[in-house]
Amino acid sequence: xxxxxxxxxxxxxxxxxxxxxxxxxxxxxxxxxxxxxxxxxxxxxxxxxxxxxxxxxxxxxxxxxxxxxxxxxxxxxxxxxxxxxxxxxxxxxxxxxxxxxxxxxxxxxxxxxxxxxxxxxxxxxxxxxxxxxxxxxxxxxxxxxxxxxxxxxxxxxxxxxxxxxxxxxxxxxxxxxxxxxxxxxxxxxxxxxxxxxxxxxxxxxxxxxxxxxxxxxxxxxxxxxxxxxxxxxxxxxxxxxxxxxxxxxxxxxxxxxxxxxxxxxxxxxxxxxxxxxxxxxxxxxxxxxxxxxxxxxxxxxxxxxxxxxxxxxxxx
Numbered sequence: 575x576x577x578x579x580x581x582x583x584x585x586x587x588x589x590x591x592x593x594x595x596x597x598x599x600x601x602x603x604x605x606x607x608x609x610x611x612x613x614x615x616x617x618x619x620x621x622x623x624x625x626x627x628x629x630x631x632x633x634x635x636x637x638x639x640x641x642x643x644x645x646x647x648x649x650x651x652x653x654x655x656x657x658x659x660x661x662x663x664x665x666x667x668x669x670x671x672x673x674x675x676x677x678x679x680x681x682x683x684x685x686x687x688x689x690x691x692x693x694x695x696x697x698x699x700x701x702x703x704x705x706x707x708x709x710x711x712x713x714x715x716x717x718x719x720x721x722x723x724x725x726x727x728x729x730x731x732x733x734x735x736x737x738x739x740x741x742x743x744x745x746x747x748x749x750x751x752x753x754x755x756x757x758x759x760x761x762x763x764x765x766x767x768x769x770x771x772x773x774x775x776x777x778x779x780x781x782x783x784x785x786x787x788x789x790x791x792x793x794x795x796x797x798x799x800x801x802x803x804x805x806x807x808x809x810x811x812x813x814x815x816x817x818x819x820x821x822x823x824x825x826x827x828x829x830x831x832x833x834x835x836x837x838x839x840x841x842x843x844x845x846x847x848x849x850x851x852x853x854x855x856x857x858x859x860x861x862x863x864x865x866x867x868x869x870x871x872x873x874x875x876x877x878x879x880x881x882x883x884x885x886x887x888x889x890x
Contacts, residue, residue: 587889590629591883592609592613597623598851602622606618606619627862629882630867630868632885637714658727659728660676660679663677663844665853675703677702677843678711680719681696681700681839685698694834701843702714719743727747730750730837749834750822755783755815758811758812762795765800779791788820789820791816795816852868852871
């Protein structure tokens with residue numbers, strides 16, 4: 575929960591709230607236009623930026639205090655099983671050109687609702703965002719996942735992810751994202767087979783993967799003679815990827831237990847939380863500014879906006 579702090583704006587608390595709400599979804603210039611056209615309020619884009627970034631910084635400061643004081647994040651409701659997904663994408667910054675922003679998404683299994691045969695909707699999620707390295711990201715993330723005793727982590731196979739999970743939360747169920755597994759397979763098949771052969775072979779390997787027979791897929795690929803150097807490189811990458819993650823590829827078992835086997839939810843999070851605001855045409859962020867605005871964005875998307883509203887009301 576956010577706490578009091580003096581921010582010193584000569585703007586009403588209600589307007590500060592509106593500024594933050596609009597600017598977390600719109601560029602500052604568009605926020606200026608929206609405030610003028612809908613509310614008749616003339617406030618500059620620069621002032622909108624100053625207000626929204628300051629509250630984004632406040633979120634960061636309070637979060638750091640909670641981490642240092644080991645103030646546990648309270649689960650919003652009882653939960654037998656929660657999913658943890660995280661990944662990185664790039665934004666353009668003034669200081670370092672392209673820089674990675676990491677996003678974590680936590681949601682409860684009972685918040686996953688089927689809306690079609692092969693499509694689900696996640697009712698509620700908590701998002702954690704960090705512009706920078708995995709050390710800073712994990713220090714934030716741990717604050718939110720510590721209270722959960724039963725976790726499933728679905729990820730793309732990056733070593734920094736699995737090392738963190740295995741070290742800190744060894745009882746977590748680890749699942750290699752099925753779609754990344756298929757991408758590696760198809761990348762090799764494209765170089766090794768013609769179109770007709772490729773389709774047949776990939777379909778057969780997919781069924782093996784979905785039947786807990788990843789070992790058979792590895793054996794098949796290892797027995798093949800690559801057609802060229804590119805196919806050899808793709809083969810080595812595929813075999814190494816599957817061997818490193820073999821214990822995380824029991825897809826039939828996972829599906830029988832009702833587990834999610836794809837990381838589409840975190841890819842969606844990058845689009846909805848980060849890219850729709852921070853990767854618009856022509857934007858060049860400072861690292862600090864990007865972190866502050868994505869803090870507001872994550873707060874809104876996590877359905878925790880009331881915390882920011884209360885913080886603004888209580889600010890001196």
